[in-house]
Amino acid sequence: MHARTIDSLALDSYQRAARVVLANHLITRNYPDRIALPLIRRWATELREDLAELFGYRLEVTETTARLFPVLDQLDPGRPARTTADRLFDRRRYAYLALALAALGRAGDQITLSELAAQVASYTERVDGLDLASDRAADRDAFVDAVGWLAARGAVTLADGDAGGWASDPEAGEALYDIDRSVVFALFRPPRALQHLQSVGGLLGEEAGGGDTRSPALALASRSVRRALVEQPVVYIDDLAEPHRSLLGQEKLVHEVELVTGLRAERRAEGVALIDSSGRLSDVRFPGTGTLAQVALLLAGEIADLVLDLDAPVARIPRPEVPIADLVEQLDSAIPSATVFAPLADPFDIFATEEDSERQEQEPDIPEYPFIGADWIRDTVQMLAKRYGATFAAQWQADVPGLTTEVISLLERLRLVESVNSPELGAGLIILPALARYRGAIVTIRTRSESELFISPGDVGEPDAAPALVSSEKGSGN
Incomplete structure (x- = not known):
């Protein structure tokens, strides 16, 4: 692993490059910023080999792009694409994005x-249930959101005019x-030919070899x-099966991730979390600012x-199984x-093994949380x-x-709680162990008097005229 041999004075630069590429997967001249691509190019050889050795990821670096091809072990519905205004993509925007890439x-x-x-x-005429009518404002807005996502990553650059004007009136704007x-071609690079897949499960997992x-x-x-x-x-040990549980407990394995990323691992009996004080790997900072x-x-x-x-002890129940199978079925139902x-299609998950089947037959202890x-939460x-x-x-x-x-929703994304609907107790939240680090x-x-325009740095008290909430917690944040 190259990270072990890099001089201590240069290690911080290498770790910053690793965090950037792990957080963004696509780096261009201006995305996520102007300094990212030169930083990745400087450490391209070391990153390429370390990411492949430790994570099974493939990194391709050119003069204009750097593209990380990750390995997905499971579907994650909690990382949707977002518009430039931070709105979530819906199915129509995803479809327009894919078709725009094909057209470009x-x-x-x-x-x-x-x-x-x-x-x-x-x-869209070839896709049942999908169309793009320029006389419908909702279609134009969705299409402009998809193009804006591409523009933010440098696939297209506005040379003249205004996309908002076209969205308001396509006849005048x-x-x-x-x-x-190069960016267009780097964006869509599936690990396998989609025409050979009958299930999205074929995109998950890592084939043997290279280790x-x-x-x-x-x-x-x-x-x-x-x-x-x-x-x-957070990686909870109860979510893992052997040999993953034993591996998570190995200090050497966790230290390797710390060395590459520059983050500090926080170990507890319930699991391990990497604490990102740099803010260059986390997509959500917590604690953070904002309501x-x-x-x-x-x-x-x-x-x-x-x-x-x-x-006053609260009730404790086991966590229900995450319905990933339902998400797979929904996605598979949309495959034309x-x-x-x-002739080359796979009728089942090619990454399933006999070890997986034996693991499913085991009945491990089921912890309660x-x-x-929901009433108490509200x-x-x-x-x-x-x-x-x-x-x-x-x-x-x-x-x-x-x-x-x-x-x-924010607490769920951080894996601090899970929404459940218990047959005995009704709707509510299961509280996961990592939430305890934010107690206290x-x-x-901070307030200002009516005669002040701004709050003085030392003013602390009860709200009167124009209060501002400042929350903090004991300890560092993710």
């Missing part, structure tokens, strides 16, 4: 937005884009555990106090069977809104139910 791959050096829309509209073909030839199964398991450490906020992050921290503190109250090349009902967020509501962003002051939903939240409310 056949285009020249420039294309107008209306020409690209016309080409995508012609492609227009936009001209320069096409960066320790003396024990290929152990090498695959080791890389899977390392991938989990850099891809998940959602602050209310989530306050709610986590209230939950921890409730769970740790020995005088007419495009599958039957604290359960808190009442607690309502209490926080009454106490600190004047400090919230305007949109959440008038929508406490919506705030509750978004805060729970400290709240400070």
